[in-house]
Amino acid sequence: MLLLAFDTATPVITVAVHDGSRVVGEASGEGAMAHGELLAPAIRDAMAQAGAAMGDLTDVAVGVGPGPFTGLRVGVVTALTLGSTLGLVTHGVCSLDVVAADVQVGGEFLVATDARRKEVYWARYGGDQVRLDGPHVLRPADLAAQHPDLPVFGQGAHLYADVLRSAGGAGAPRAAALAGLVVAGRVAELPLEPLYLRRPDAVPQTVSKRA
Incomplete structure (x- = not known):
């Protein structure tokens, strides 16, 4: 087994490669509106650290949110594309479950x-x-x-530490934790569909036709 896992549900883009026994490659980046620019290089770096090629992968896992529209779309579409083109087993996981794992x-x-x-x-x-x-x-x-x-x-x-009872510790989802959950079978998997929970901030403008 060689699993590529990543999460783009927050401004932190996180990637990990897991060989079924341990994490063998990791990479990350951060940018609230730069998921599209940061994910591919992070995947490349994590795979290089693992000493593996994309053709070696057997599985891909992605955090499906909830999260902002753009970030989730980048992650889910990437996972769907890799799954389709490389014939990988795909896994969708709630990003909050990934945080909870830590x-x-x-x-x-x-x-x-x-x-x-x-x-x-x-x-x-x-x-x-x-x-x-x-x-x-x-x-x-x-x-x-x-x-x-x-x-x-x-x-x-x-x-919102001034309102919520912040316990510190776990912050953004970690791809290493995501990979660990999938490998251990300790998570309820979800379809590879972005979990938005509400309408996106940006919507197409409609132009009314005049008679």
């Missing part, structure tokens, strides 16, 4: 990422890192009111 606590917790518009994408997890509720999108104050006693991990927790 959390080590004794009880329930929340994962929150930045949804812009002063909102967060969030989900609730048990101590075994299994998702119990979500993903949803909500204002931080409303999330805090719903779950005042639960620690919150992820970029949304850092961004």
Whole structure:
């Protein structure tokens, strides 16, 4: 097995190559509007670090969100293209589950990422890192009111630490964690479709015809 995993649901673009036993290559980049420019070089660097060619891959895994429209589209389309052209087994995973995989606590917790518009994408997890509720999108104050006693991990927790009970630690999704989840079969896989949860910020303009 040689699995290529990546996530573009946040400004952090993260890539990992896993051989079924361990991560053998990693790369990352950051840019809120540069996913298209950063993903391909990061894939190339991770594959070079692994000492592998694209033809050696057997699987591809991608974080399907939730996240902003443009970033998710870049990741999902790339995974679909690689799966189709190379005949790879494809895996879609909720990006919040990837963050949760890096959390080590004794009880329930929340994962929150930045949804812009002063909102967060969030989900609730048990101590075994299994998702119990979500993903949803909500204002931080409303999330805090719903779950005042639960620690919150992820970029949304850092961004709204004045409102949410930020526990520090896990931040952006890591492709290495994504790969580990897929290899271990410890995640509920999703279709390779962007998980937006709401309409994109940018929509095509319609021009009305005059009679």
